[in-house]
Amino acid sequence: MFIETETTPNPATLKFLPGRQVMASGTRDFTTPEEAEVSPLADAIFGTGEVTGVFFGHDFVSVTAAPGAGWSTLKPQVVAILLDHFVSEAPLFSGGDAGAISVPAEPEVEDDPADADVIAQIKDLIETRVRPAVAGDGGDIQYRGFRDGVVFLQMQGACSGCPSSTATLKHGIEGLLKHYVPEVSEVRAA
Structure with missing residues (x-):
């Protein structure tokens, strides 16, 4: 191996x-x-x-x-x-796969049910466009909420604490989300 x-x-x-x-x-x-x-x-x-x-x-x-x-x-x-x-071929988690499920972080802010369509668009873009790129750099990104045009995201793995994570959030992800979802005005780290 x-x-x-x-x-x-x-x-x-x-x-x-x-x-x-x-x-x-x-x-x-x-x-x-x-x-x-x-x-x-x-x-x-x-x-x-x-x-x-x-x-x-x-x-x-x-x-x-x-x-x-x-x-x-x-x-x-x-x-x-x-x-x-x-x-x-040892198990990844003690007691089987009990720990294998990624526990979603608590939302940074409570989502407004009236924003459900916007939130669905944001989550789809994160899943299809952002997450694969972030995984390529050894990390992941978690949606943490949407309120008043602001998307809250949490960087994980290699991306957490990375010197370029702020630039990634502000210039890369924010630009992408603003382009496809006009209701997005800003992206913030949670």
Whole structure:
């Protein structure tokens, strides 16, 4: 088995591609060792002591190094953990697939039922145009609400804390949503 790595726009995060499915559906973001306890794989990666985030996508795992951690020593450790996991065909989550379902974050704002058509358009654009591009960079994006022309989104994985995430939100995603959904006036990070 060979695990490829790719850089991401976030210099603290590397994307690891095991050449097979990681998550059957959805994504899962771990930002603390306590959250990672439901996944033997995420728990082992956090166990290096040099990681602040682990993200599972469909066919990749993104790992964010702690400040001061060097990828020259951390990368081989992560690759070894991933190899052990996938070669042994261990379950991704303790107790079966209970943790595999991506739990949607609580909305940042309560959606107005009168905006249902606009919200459906926004969600469709995020799913078909934005999410694939963000996944290519080792992350994901979650819809968190729409109110008074403002779309609230949360970046995850490699995109969370990325120096270019603000530019991505403001210039890329905001421009796309404004173009296709005139009711959108702004996009904000949630």
